[in-house]
Amino acid sequence: MFFKLLKDALKIKQVRSKILFTIFIILVFRIGTTITVPGVNAKSLEALSGLSFLNMLSLVSGNAMRNFSVFALGVSPYITASIVVQLLQMDIFPKFVEWGKQGEVGRRKLNQATRYISLVLAFAQSVAITAGFNTLSSAKLVATPNWKTYLLIGAILTTGSMIVTWLGDQITDKGYGNGVSMIIFAGIVASIPDMIKGIYVDYFVNIPKERFTSSLIFVGILIVAVLIIIYFTTFVQQAEYKIPIQYTKIAQGAPSSSYLPLKVNPAGVIPVIFASSITTAPAAILQFLSAMGNNAPWVKVAQDLMATTTPTGIAMYALLIILFTFFYTFVQINPEKTAENLQKSGAYIPGVRPGKGTEDYMSKLLRRLATVGSLFLGFISILPIIAKDMFGLSDAVALGGTSLLIIIATGIEGMKQLEGYLLKRKYTGFMDTTTE
Numbered sequence: 001m002f003f004k005l006l007k008d009a010l011k012i013k014q015v016r017s018k019i020l021f022t023i024f025i026i027l028v029f030r031i032g033t034t035i036t037v038p039g040v041n042a043k044s045l046e047a048l049s050g051l052s053f054l055n056m057l058s059l060v061s062g063n064a065m066r067n068f069s070v071f072a073l074g075v076s077p078y079i080t081a082s083i084v085v086q087l088l089q090m091d092i093f094p095k096f097v098e099w100g101k102q103g104e105v106g107r108r109k110l111n112q113a114t115r116y117i118s119l120v121l122a123f124a125q126s127v128a129i130t131a132g133f134n135t136l137s138s139a140k141l142v143a144t145p146n147w148k149t150y151l152l153i154g155a156i157l158t159t160g161s162m163i164v165t166w167l168g169d170q171i172t173d174k175g176y177g178n179g180v181s182m183i184i185f186a187g188i189v190a191s192i193p194d195m196i197k198g199i200y201v202d203y204f205v206n207i208p209k210e211r212f213t214s215s216l217i218f219v220g221i222l223i224v225a226v227l228i229i230i231y232f233t234t235f236v237q238q239a240e241y242k243i244p245i246q247y248t249k250i251a252q253g254a255p256s257s258s259y260l261p262l263k264v265n266p267a268g269v270i271p272v273i274f275a276s277s278i279t280t281a282p283a284a285i286l287q288f289l290s291a292m293g294n295n296a297p298w299v300k301v302a303q304d305l306m307a308t309t310t311p312t313g314i315a316m317y318a319l320l321i322i323l324f325t326f327f328y329t330f331v332q333i334n335p336e337k338t339a340e341n342l343q344k345s346g347a348y349i350p351g352v353r354p355g356k357g358t359e360d361y362m363s364k365l366l367r368r369l370a371t372v373g374s375l376f377l378g379f380i381s382i383l384p385i386i387a388k389d390m391f392g393l394s395d396a397v398a399l400g401g402t403s404l405l406i407i408i409a410t411g412i413e414g415m416k417q418l419e420g421y422l423l424k425r426k427y428t429g430f431m432d433t434t435t436e
Contacts, residue, residue, distance in 0.1 A: 015176075015421045022175035025167050026186045032071040032163070033064040033187070037156050039149065042068040044141045045133065056308065057129075057280040059402060060273065063187035068141070070160035072129075073122055074187070075180050078165045079277040081118035083324075085110055086331060118165065119158065126157035128285050177414050184273065185410040188403045229380065229401070233408050236376050239264040241369060248346045258347075265373035266332055266366065269409035271324035272377055272402055275317060278324075279306050308385050317385075318378040325374035326367070335362035380405055 036042045045054070045068060058065040061074025088096045089110075096113070099106035130153045134141040142149055168179030175182075199222075203215040242259040283306040289299050307313040339358035348354045352361045384401040 012421060015418070018174070018176045022171050022177065022182065025171050025175060026182065029071065029164065029167055029183060029186060030190060032160065033069045034067060035070050036067050037070055037072070037153055039142060039144070040068050040130075040153065041141055042066075054133075056276050056283075059188070060184060060276045060280065061187065063191045064164075070156055071164050073126060073157050073161040074164050075161070075168055075183055076277045076280055077122035077125060077161050078114070078118040078168075079180065079273060080121055080280075081114045083274055083278060084117055085114045086327075115162075115165075119162065122158040122161040123154050124285070125280070126161075127151070127154040130154065130157075177410065177417060180273070181269070181406065181410045181413070184406055188407055226404075229383070229404060230408065233380055233404060234412070236265055237263075237268070237409055237412050241365075243365070244350055245342070245347050246350050248348065260338075260342075260349075262333070262365070262369060263373075264369060265325075265376055266369055267325045267328040267373055267377075268332075268413075269377075269405045270328050271321050271374070272381055272405050274324040274328070275320035275381075276402060278320060279308075279317065282306055309389075314382050314385055318382050321378045321381055322374040325377055326370045329366055329370040329373065333362070333366060335359045335366060338362050377405065 045066070054065065057073075057076060060076045060079065061072060064071040064074050085096065089100045090097075096110065099109045099113075102109070127150050130142065130150055131145075134145050142153070164183060168183050171177065171179035171182050173179075199219065203219050204212070207215055240261045240263055242261050245258045245260050247258070282302070286299055286303050286306065304310045304312050305316045308317050336359050339355060339362060342348060342358060343354045349358060349361060352358050380401045382401070
């Protein structure tokens with residue numbers, strides 16, 4: 001179905017240009033991920049592959065951290081800054097609340113504030129990561145570790161993060177899909193061959209001959225499990241809850257009833273990206289404090305909470321996903337505005353009073369959907385992490401659930417966007433035919 005949609009969409013010049021532009025931007029990003037920061041020994045990071053927060057940061061950076069490239073931070077600081085700004089708009093910071101009500105002008109001011117905050121976060125995070133990794137790695141990450149070197153590397157990584165954010169904006173404005181999701185999507189897809197190679201080496205090369213059959217059975221079960229997760233994830237991501245709608249003021253030719261579709265998981269995959277990103281900044285700072293010789297008990301406790309290799313860390317990761325699912329669900333769908341729009345269009349939900357009654361009904365329904373969505377996202381995200389600890393799988397597999405969620409959600413969003421372009425073209429063609 002996807003290839004048929006793609007084939008039909010490529011016949012439209014506008015869609016073809018968007019797709020080619022997106023491919024070009026992703027190519028620029030992938031080239032940037034191969035350029036290691038000057039004065040850094042990227043191979044020293046191989047000894048730190050067991051650090052959960054390094055793997056998480058590599059995921060949200062589009063796997064640019066593996067080479068400690070100039071794009072190593074990716075869009076992680078921007079995502080964290082976006083969360084901070086959205087939280088401050090919830091009657092916490094009056095200026096941001098005011099800007100949030102000013103329409104397009106306010107949105108530009110909030111975007112500018114987000115960029116300033118992401119700039120500060122990127123610099124602090126880059127210096128903390130560099131100093132922490134340099135202390136932890138047996139082979140030194142930085143050849144000449146001093147404050148001038150750290151500041152220089154911090155400036156390079158911060159600049160790289162701002163460039164990646166700009167590339168994502170270009171995809172959103174002129175390309176195909178959501179820029180942030182596409183950047184992360186491209187990095188995950190690029191890492192799949194290495195992941196497959198790692199599984200092949202672990203289970204078919206570096207084993208005794210007598211274990212070949214058991215390894216074959218285990219890998220077969222793993223493939224079946226992945227296919228089941230893909231099917232289940234795709235089903236839930238596309239599932240909708242249809243709210244019946246009746247109209248009091250019927251325009252000529254308009255239906256007397258319709259429905260308002262809400263996704264069973266209204267927040268999509270954004271909560272997973274948020275949770276993954278929000279754990280990397282504190283973890284980097286804690287790693288820096290630990291590397292600098294701060295062995296206070298609270299630092300150890302905080303590191304355990306941020307590490308997906310400990311039970312408390314897994315629970316914290318799942319809790320963050322649940323919290324962000326509820327948060328982003330109500331950011332995506334505002335019950336008050338939905339009730340207001342229905343009332344203005346002369347529509348109502350059967351058995352529900354317009355206005356405040358509709359708002360309360362929508363709030364209650366969204367809380368239920370968010371509960372289902374959060375449990376679904378949390379389950380898919382932590383299942384591979386638990387499986388890794390139980391069966392001794394590789395670190396790459398541990399974040400496979402998060403990676404699958406991002407890939408599937410981005411793919412579904414892309415298909416719907418292609419369908420939208422084709423539907424728009426058919427509608428325009430119909431209008432042109434009738435006016436001739």
